[in-house]
Amino acid sequence: xxxxxxxxxxxxxxxxxxxxxxxxxxxxxxxxxxxxxxxxxxxxxxxxxxxxxxxxxxxxxxxxxxxxxxxxxxxxxxxxxxxxxxxxxxxxxxxxxxxxxxxxxxxxxxxxxxxxxxxxxxxxxxxxxxxxxxxxxxxxxxxxxxxxxxxxxxxxxxxxxxxxxxxxxxxxxxxxxxxxxxxxxxxxxxxxxxxxxxxxxxxxxxxxxxxxxxxxxxxxxxxxxxxxxxxxxxxxxxxxxxxxxxxxxxxxxxxxxxxxxxxxxxxxxxxxxxxxxxxxxxxxxxxxxxxxxxxxxxxxxxxxxxxxxxxxxxxxxxxxxxxxxxxxxxxxxxxxxx
Amino acid sequence: xxxxxxxxxxxxxxxxxxxxxxxxxxxxxxxxxxxxxxxxxxxxxxxxxxxxxxxxxxxxxxxxxxxxxxxxxxxxxxxxxxxxxxx
Numbered sequence: 001x002x003x004x005x006x007x008x009x010x011x012x013x014x015x016x017x018x019x020x021x022x023x024x025x026x027x028x029x030x031x032x033x034x035x036x037x038x039x040x041x042x043x044x045x046x047x048x049x050x051x052x053x054x055x056x057x058x059x060x061x062x063x064x065x066x067x068x069x070x071x072x073x074x075x076x077x078x079x080x081x082x083x084x085x086x087x088x089x090x091x092x093x094x095x096x097x098x099x100x101x102x103x104x105x106x107x108x109x110x111x112x113x114x115x116x117x118x119x120x121x122x123x124x125x126x127x128x129x130x131x132x133x134x135x136x137x138x139x140x141x142x143x144x145x146x147x148x149x150x151x152x153x154x155x156x157x158x159x160x161x162x163x164x165x166x167x168x169x170x171x172x173x174x175x176x177x178x179x180x181x182x183x184x185x186x187x188x189x190x191x192x193x194x195x196x197x198x199x200x201x202x203x204x205x206x207x208x209x210x211x212x213x214x215x216x217x218x219x220x221x222x223x224x225x226x227x228x229x230x231x232x233x234x235x236x237x238x239x240x241x242x243x244x245x246x247x248x249x250x251x252x253x254x255x256x257x258x259x260x261x262x263x264x265x266x267x268x269x270x271x272x273x274x275x276x277x278x279x280x281x282x283x284x285x286x287x288x289x290x291x292x293x294x295x296x297x298x299x300x301x302x303x304x305x306x307x308x309x310x311x312x313x314x315x316x317x318x319x320x321x322x323x324x325x326x327x328x329x330x331x332x333x334x335x336x337x338x
Numbered sequence: 339x340x341x342x343x344x345x346x347x348x349x350x351x352x353x354x355x356x357x358x359x360x361x362x363x364x365x366x367x368x369x370x371x372x373x374x375x376x377x378x379x380x381x382x383x384x385x386x387x388x389x390x391x392x393x394x395x396x397x398x399x400x401x402x403x404x405x406x407x408x409x410x411x412x413x414x415x416x417x418x419x420x421x422x423x424x425x
Contacts, residue, residue, distance in 0.1 A: 131377075132400075139401045141370075142377035143384075159397060162381040302370060310376035 003281045004289045012235035019220050020056035026218045035061030036195040037187040042076030044233050045197040047083045051236040054087045064091035067179045071253040079241050096178050109171040116158040117148045124151050128254030135264035136296040175251045176212025193217035201226040206311020207262050225271040273300045365409045393418050
């Protein structure tokens with residue numbers, strides 16, 4: 001097999017049919033549920049999943065749930081609502097801000113930020129965490145920095161101590177975990193499954209929150225690289241506003257992109273390099289196809305390996321001493337009403 | 339009296355291998371390639387170096403060449419005026 005720039009091109013209709021068959025099989029035959037509940041974020045992954053589920057099950061079996069909070073981009077709910085209307089699915093909206101306030105998420109996080117930037121004002125300033133940019137062109141370590149942006153546009157950058165990073169990340173992750181609880185709250189009430197929206201790039205590199213957006217019953221997009229998500233999104237009719245939006249976690253009050261926050265390069269390059277690494281292509285094969293140097297490719301490969309290694313537990317069941325028996329498998333060991 | 343090299347080795351083993359018996363680390367073992375240290379580990383390492391040796395690690399110095407192995411750290415500390423053979 002030869003590696004080339006077109007390696008991630010898919011047959012959109014064939015792939016759509018394959019995923020729809022998977023959804024139908026899982027929801028109706030395996031889980032024996034009435035439909036799917038999807039958290040609609042206004043991003044391309046959840047919009048694509050909604051389109052695929054409607055095609056597989058019909059709009060009456062798909063329920064959208066919008067879960068904004070005070071730091072969500074306002075356009076997220078607008079786009080999510082537009083997408084749901086275009087598909088003819090029902091939606092509910094739950095503002096999770098009071099729940100996050102009750103957990104002390106904003107208060108705890110802002111206290112850490114203020115410890116670094118005394119003048120930080122959450123009512124006017126933007127704030128985000130980023131990794132060093134430009135992974136391909138310089139050797140650097142994955143050290144997170146806090147960026148505070150003042151209304152004047154002036155930015156201040158602070159390197160985080162381990163305890164500060166842990167405190168901020170644990171507070172932020174409550175956002176995705178609260179959304180997961182809301183999704184299951186509704187899904188169980190409706191006797192539906194929760195549809196996961198983690199794509200293959202995110203799954204592979206651990207870019208999701210364990211028991212947060214990673215908490216779901218089915219993951220129909222987990223085999224698709226992000227650039228393939230965009231290919232399918234166009235094919236199945238995801239609205240243009242969502243397809244042309246820059247991917248973002250939309251959980252920081254500073255509009256951080258997925259690239260700034262975690263991946264350190266554009267998805268187009270990232271996905272091809274990640275595919276090459278996963279499929280065992282050599283740096284030489286990749287250099288020839290992508291017009292990169294061996295040094296650049298190897299920097300990317302090292303980063304992929306590091307992220308995959310450190311996030312292994314997010315893709316696994318919790319390690320235990322439980323033995324598999326003929327009567328008990330992973331598929332039947334959960335506690336559920338029968 | 340422990341050498342700088344011993345202090346760093348002890349820190350790395352104690353912190354990132356949680357003192358599991360039988361674990362050891364070669365001077366040139368890449369922390370990143372061996373999976374020993376992740377992004378949180380880098381922050382812990384920098385925090386330790388700054389506290390233990392009273393240095394300031396600049397953002398521009400957060401590169402594998404300075405921090406990715408025991409030898410690299412010793413060389414980096416030497417460039418900051420700290421001998422690897424003595425504290």
